[in-house]
Amino acid sequence: MTVAIEMGQTTAGAAAAMDLEELLATRLLVQGNSGSGKSHLLRRLLEQSAPWVQQAVIDPEGDFVTLAERFGHLVIEAEDHTERGLQVAGERARLHRVSTVLNLEGLDAENQMRRAAAFLGGLFDVDRDHWYPMLVVVDEAQLFAPAVAGEVSDEARKLSLGAMTNLMCRGRKRGLAGIIATQRLAKLAKNVAAEASNFLMGRTFLDIDMARAADLLGMERRQAEAFRDLERGQFMALGPALSRRPLRLNIGPTDTHARNSTPRLMPMPEALEDMRAVILAAPPPDASRPQRRPAPDLLEQLRAAKAAAPEIEPVVAEVTVSAEEVAERRERVDRTLRAVLAAPDAGFRAIGVLYQEFVVRCRIEGLGAAVPDLNDFRRMLTHARAGLGADIADDDAWQEVTLRASILPDDMQGVFMMIARAAKEAWPCPGDAAIARAYGSHSLRRAQRLLGYMEEQGLIVCQLDGAGRRIVTLVELAWATAPGDPNADDIPAEPSAASV
Numbered sequence: 001m002t003v004a005i006e007m008g009q010t011t012a013g014a015a016a017a018m019d020l021e022e023l024l025a026t027r028l029l030v031q032g033n034s035g036s037g038k039s040h041l042l043r044r045l046l047e048q049s050a051p052w053v054q055q056a057v058i059d060p061e062g063d064f065v066t067l068a069e070r071f072g073h074l075v076i077e078a079e080d081h082t083e084r085g086l087q088v089a090g091e092r093a094r095l096h097r098v099s100t101v102l103n104l105e106g107l108d109a110e111n112q113m114r115r116a117a118a119f120l121g122g123l124f125d126v127d128r129d130h131w132y133p134m135l136v137v138v139d140e141a142q143l144f145a146p147a148v149a150g151e152v153s154d155e156a157r158k159l160s161l162g163a164m165t166n167l168m169c170r171g172r173k174r175g176l177a178g179i180i181a182t183q184r185l186a187k188l189a190k191n192v193a194a195e196a197s198n199f200l201m202g203r204t205f206l207d208i209d210m211a212r213a214a215d216l217l218g219m220e221r222r223q224a225e226a227f228r229d230l231e232r233g234q235f236m237a238l239g240p241a242l243s244r245r246p247l248r249l250n251i252g253p254t255d256t257h258a259r260n261s262t263p264r265l266m267p268m269p270e271a272l273e274d275m276r277a278v279i280l281a282a283p284p285p286d287a288s289r290p291q292r293r294p295a296p297d298l299l300e301q302l303r304a305a306k307a308a309a310p311e312i313e314p315v316v317a318e319v320t321v322s323a324e325e326v327a328e329r330r331e332r333v334d335r336t337l338r339a340v341l342a343a344p345d346a347g348f349r350a351i352g353v354l355y356q357e358f359v360v361r362c363r364i365e366g367l368g369a370a371v372p373d374l375n376d377f378r379r380m381l382t383h384a385r386a387g388l389g390a391d392i393a394d395d396d397a398w399q400e401v402t403l404r405a406s407i408l409p410d411d412m413q414g415v416f417m418m419i420a421r422a423a424k425e426a427w428p429c430p431g432d433a434a435i436a437r438a439y440g441s442h443s444l445r446r447a448q449r450l451l452g453y454m455e456e457q458g459l460i461v462c463q464l465d466g467a468g469r470r471i472v473t474l475v476e477l478a479w480a481t482a483p484g485d486p487n488a489d490d491i492p493a494e495p496s497a498a499s500v
C-alpha cells in the first residue's frame with residue numbers, strides 16, 4: 001500500500017504528492033525565512049497524514065495546539081510537567097499510539113531544550129515491541145539543534161542536540177521519521193540537517209543559508225539564487241518521497257489554523273478620552289503570583305485522547321443498512337476472521353500479513369464495502385486470539401473488564417481479557433506460552449514482561465503458590481484464577497475457546 005499525501009500543486013497545476021512510506025524512511029528538512037510558510041506547510045502535512053500515521057509535534061510557539069480539536073491530538077503543556085514526567089509521557093504516547101503536540105510556548109530557551117529532549121527521549125527509548133512508524137515534527141529546529149553554543153547551559157544544549165541527533169540519525173530503525181523545519185539553515189547543526197534526504201526549500205534571503213541549501217541539494221550556488229524569488233507558500237521540492245528533480249510547488253490550504261497567526265492591520269480605535277488617567281493609573285497591589293494549575297493527570301488525558309482518536313478515520317460515504325443486514329455482515333466478517341486464524345501458523349504471523357489475507361477473503365465473500373479497517377481488525381484479532389466468543393459481550397461484570405482493559409495498548413488488551421476470563425471462571429492461570437501466543441509472540445520472556453506491566457498498571461496481582469503455580473487476581477473485581485503452571489504447555493484454558 002502506498003499512501004500519497006497531497007501537499008499542493010506544482011506551478012504547472014499538477015497535484016504535488018508526497019509518498020508517506022518513503023517519507024517515513026527518508027525524513028524531511030524544510031527551510032525558509034520567517035513568514036515563508038514553513039509552519040503552514042507542516043500543518044498541511046500533519047493534517048493530510050493524520051488518518052494514516054501517529055504524530056508528535058515539538059511546537060516551540062504553540063502554533064499547532066489547534067490540531068487537537070479537529071484531529072484529536074493530545075496537547076501537552078510542557079510548562080506543567082517535569083522532564084521526567086515528559087519522558088514518561090513520550091513513552092506512553094508511543095505505547096498507546098496517541099498523537100501529541102508538545103507545547104513549549106512560554107518557556108525560556110534552556111527549558112524548551114531540556115523538556116523537548118526529555119519528551120523525544122521517551123519516544124526514542126520505548127521498548128522495541130512498540131516501534132510503530134511515527135512522524136516526529138520539529139518546528140524551528142535550530143532552537144533544539146543549534147550549530148553553535150548560545151546562552152543556554154552546556155548541559156541543556158547537549159541533551160537537546162543529543163535527542164535531535166538520535167531522532168534524525170538513529171530514529172529510523174525505531175520507526176521515528178524526523179521532519180524538521182528551520183528558518184536559518186546556517187544556524188542548524190550540520191549533522192542533524194545532513195540526515196534528511198527530502199527537502200522543501202522556501203524563500204531564503206541570506207547568502208550563507210542559500211549556500212548551505214545549495215550544498216545540501218547538490219545544486220550550483222547560482223541555481224540556488226532561485227530561492228530568493230519564491231513567494232510565501234512556495235517551495236522547491238527534492239527527494240525520494242517528493243520528486244527526483246527540483247520541483248517548484250505551492251502548498252495547498254489547511255483545515256485548521258494557527259491560534260496566533262500573523263497579526264493583521266486593524267483600523268485604529270477612536271482616540272481614548274482619558275488616556276493619561278487610564279494608562280498611567282496606579283498599578284494594582286502586587287498580588288502574589290497567580291496560582292499555578294495543578295499538573296493534569298497525563299494518563300487520564302491519554303485515555304481520553306485515545307477514546308477520541310478513532311473518530312478521525314478517513315471519511316467514508318454513508319450508506320444506510322438495516323440492523324439485520326449489519327448483524328448478518330458481522331457474522332460473515334467473523335466467519336472470515338475465523339478462517340484466516342485457522343491456519344496453523346496464524347498466531348505468529350505479522351498483523352499486516354493477516355490483514356492482507358483477511359481483506360482478500362472478505363472481497364471474495366462479497367464484503368468489499370464492509371471490510372473493517374486495520375484498527376478494527378486489530379481489535380477483532382485481539383479478542384479472537386484471547387479466545388473470547390461473542391456471548392461474553394452482554395455480561396455486566398465483563399463490561400467492567402473491558403473498561404479496565406482500555407488503559408492498555410490495543411495489542412495487550414486481548415491478553416488481559418484472556419486472563420480476566422480465566423479469573424472469572426476460576427480456570428487455571430494460563431501458562432507463559434499461552435499468554436505469549438495470545439500476544440502473537442513466541443517469546444516467554446515477553447509474556448512475563450506483559451504480566452509485569454499489567455501489574456504495574458494496577459490491573460492485576462500475580463502470586464505464586466507453594467508449588468510454584470501462578471495465581472492472578474484482578475484488582476477490585478477480586479476474581480482470581482485457579483493456580484496454573486507458568487511452564488504449562490500451550491493448552492488454552494478452555495479447549496473450545498481456542499477456535500474463536
Ligand SMILES: Nc1ncnc2c1ncn2[C@@H]1O[C@H](COP(=O)(O)OP(=O)(O)O)[C@@H](O)[C@H]1O
Pocket residue numbers: 032033034035036037038039040041232233234250251252253261262
Ligand atoms: N500556502 C499557503 N497558503 C495560504 N497561506 C499561507 C501559506 N503559507 C503560509 N501562509 C500564511 O502566511 C503566514 C506565514 O506563514 P507561516 O507558516 O507561519 O510561516 P513560517 O512558519 O515560515 O514563519 C501565515 O499567516 C500563514 O497562514
Ligand SMILES: [Mg+2]
Pocket residue numbers: 038039040139
Ligand atoms: Mg513558523
